[in-house]
Amino acid sequence: MKTREGGRIVTDEGAVIARVRAGECEAYADLVRAHTRIAHRTAVLLGAGADAEDVVQTAFLKAYQSLGRFREGAAFRPWLLRIVANETKNTVRSVRRLRAAAGREAALVEAEPLIPESADPANAAVADERRCQLLAALEELSEEHRQVVTYRYLLDLDETETAEALGWPRGTVKSRLNRALRRLERILGPDAVPPTADAAGREEAGAGMRGR
Template sequence: MVARVRNGEAEAYAELVRAHAETAHRLALLLGAGADAEDVVQNAFVKAYRALGGFRDGAAFRPWLLRIVANETKNTVRSAARRRAANARAAAVAAGTAEPGAPGVAAGDPEADPAGRVLAAERREELLTALRALRERHREVVVHRYLLDLDEAETAAVLGVPRGTVKSRLSRALRELARLLGEGGGSGG
């Protein structure tokens, strides 16, 4: 059937999709895709179609497809977790509360030390001011790596630069932030 698809028979790929869609959907659900399972499966089938040129003749299609579904599910679940964490951090900064889970301070906890909240807010404002003072390309790499929680490869892809450029810009940006904050963060912490 894969050979028929490679020869341009669109209906042959539709048959492959029909034959494996239920299993692919079940796998996506079992691996944690939840409400995104249908999107995961659709993306996996698109990726599989595009990658058919590299599919080995004589190899089993189903395991190959399910590996793509598993990878797509893992990426989707990881991405959703990063988005939730980034949204929580952004909400905490916008609300002027400590980041949820920060040691010794619970976000929105009325029993939290008022002096500690003031100090944390001052530190956060110092950091944001220093971040705004960075050159745009340095600020971008810090934001993507630490505030959006992307890894180096993802940051490189988003910014359209090599991974080594991300590393060097990040190094320069962190040195500049340390300088702007007075080496120790400006508040003895």
């Protein structure tokens, strides 16, 4: 399995994990470099805000401490992101605050600009506005629906990875995703989110959201 998330390529994560378990602690740095970017983006999207970096560091530490319980042959990324999500929830709860949509948007843009500097200013403004609308709409969803849309489309995990990251059966992911997209359609309008009655509709919806 090859993985790259803003860092060097990890050609065989299972082999790296085996090395760490065998006492080669420095090998864990390969996993940290490969997954730091998506871990940070996950923390931001789930509401960690200014605490995202601390959340990610704590999540990587907890993942390292739990490698002995990591299931051999499983994918590391969804397992890690589940830890990130739990740590984000704990952090938000401990400080007794939830980020508003505008604050989350600012943190997201700072974490990873989605519009290249070379983009046409008019098109960039439209894309910026659509992204703001989407993130504001996500705030109106239940936590479960917001999570499944975030993992499936904003973080671009496939269905299996989404199920593993959230700890849900795949059938639950499908049903909750379908209901979440229908809710977004009611909020944003029929032209913003395509019909979700079948798999093709869901994939089309995801493509539209990734382009926002």
